[in-house]
Amino acid sequence: MKVLVVGSGGREHALAWKIAKSEIVDEVFCTPGNPGMDAIGPCFDVEPTDLHKMQELVLQLSPDLIVIGPEAPLAAGLSDALRARGFDVFGPSEKAAQLESSKGFSKDMMKQFEIPTAAYGRFTDLTEALDFLETMEAPYVIKADGLAAGKGVVICDTLEEAENEVEAMMTGKFGDASTEIVIEEFMDGEEASIFVLTDGDGAIYLPPAQDHKRVGDGDTGLNTGGMGSYAPAPVVTPRIMELVQTLIVEPLLSGMAEQGMPYQGVLYVGIMVTASGPKVVEFNARFGDPECQVLMAGLPGDIVPALLICATGGLVHGHREVAEMMGINAFQPAACVVMATEGYPESYAKGSIIAGVEAADAIENVTVFHAGTDKDGDGKLIAVGGRVLGVTATGPDLRAAVDRAYRGVEAINWPQGFNRTDIGWRALK
Ligand code: AMP
Ligand code: GLY
Numbered sequence: 001m002k003v004l005v006v007g008s009g010g011r012e013h014a015l016a017w018k019i020a021k022s023e024i025v026d027e028v029f030c031t032p033g034n035p036g037m038d039a040i041g042p043c044f045d046v047e048p049t050d051l052h053k054m055q056e057l058v059l060q061l062s063p064d065l066i067v068i069g070p071e072a073p074l075a076a077g078l079s080d081a082l083r084a085r086g087f088d089v090f091g092p093s094e095k096a097a098q099l100e101s102s103k104g105f106s107k108d109m110m111k112q113f114e115i116p117t118a119a120y121g122r123f124t125d126l127t128e129a130l131d132f133l134e135t136m137e138a139p140y141v142i143k144a145d146g147l148a149a150g151k152g153v154v155i156c157d158t159l160e161e162a163e164n165e166v167e168a169m170m171t172g173k174f175g176d177a178s179t180e181i182v183i184e185e186f187m188d189g190e191e192a193s194i195f196v197l198t199d200g201d202g203a204i205y206l207p208p209a210q211d212h213k214r215v216g217d218g219d220t221g222l223n224t225g226g227m228g229s230y231a232p233a234p235v236v237t238p239r240i241m242e243l244v245q246t247l248i249v250e251p252l253l254s255g256m257a258e259q260g261m262p263y264q265g266v267l268y269v270g271i272m273v274t275a276s277g278p279k280v281v282e283f284n285a286r287f288g289d290p291e292c293q294v295l296m297a298g299l300p301g302d303i304v305p306a307l308l309i310c311a312t313g314g315l316v317h318g319h320r321e322v323a324e325m326m327g328i329n330a331f332q333p334a335a336c337v338v339m340a341t342e343g344y345p346e347s348y349a350k351g352s353i354i355a356g357v358e359a360a361d362a363i364e365n366v367t368v369f370h371a372g373t374d375k376d377g378d379g380k381l382i383a384v385g386g387r388v389l390g391v392t393a394t395g396p397d398l399r400a401a402v403d404r405a406y407r408g409v410e411a412i413n414w415p416q417g418f419n420r421t422d423i424g425w426r427a428l429k
Pocket of ligand 2: 225
């Protein structure tokens, strides 16, 4: 079969890499892809949010399965448009993707289905928002309702800072994405990422993962898209996983289906493991990046049958079979160290030359996933983004996986790059 992977980040490189290993896959196409994905199969220069051009491309390629990586095309209705053309798509509808594209919608669903999460208010009126803020306690959590490229959540220690932030957001800090905001209670605990593959009815739970959102070692400094990840994350004990399943995922999936917007694809449940159990920080409509890299690297089997059954339905019956084919029970501990351009997550230069990726890739059980890379006129690999490479490794245990990933990092010669040196610390401490 032929599979089209939509997107161009480390997450999509990992998906394309894993999909290409499947015995039932003959060809993998990517759009727009990156130099890493280019080595797997043909890449096309079509922007995933351009629904018109995407339909043209898909009609031309006629893939048997389309896997959509990022949130923006999901929120723009790409799944719906391609499904309407008769294609099998792994990725939620525009309506279901509102779980990520509107934080207010997501909170309302959680309230309606009695899913544990932080108490909140939703506002389009500045005065009402400021009045509500006074009823809350520090630290204050303020969120833009819409997609803001991972920057839409601000946590303030004082009421004054919070008031300023609310005003900035509601007067256009993130454009239309923040004319509506959510103010919520602060939750204390350790975060983890749970990924559920679903056709809207059945569900497969992947091993729990953890991201490292802050730019600096010891979880210090500014928030980023994620500086590294590992799985499995021991903070998610079997008991916590059971609570996530019964208190969060099952009520959400059945509630969404009842409301006529069944959720299909991968559901990303960002949880806070608090003293009173797991609570939802956010839902996302896609795999996490860089959590996807460790999940793809650690699964020993074939993921395509699972993606396909999520796209076409019937997971409840085929559940055991496709989970076995993925090899969930033989998951290899995995770690991913993100290499970013100096300056990230603030401004950074583009165009620095990266050497040694092949040498890193040649280390046993190490795979380098590309994100913000490109080729210059001479065909040399260059950095063109903030997060640039995801050096990912597996091992018999997490310690070994982390050590191998750092051996990969050492093999890469890129003076303008940097990385955290403590990936996995919460699990290894
Ligand atoms: P999000 O963009 O929703 O992933 O939020 C970014 C980060 O803000 C999360 O990963 C958490 O670390 C933090 N965060 C969001 N909501 C809360 C909350 N209610 N309490 C504590 N931290 C939060
Ligand atoms: N790694 C966090 C995210 O993908 O949102």
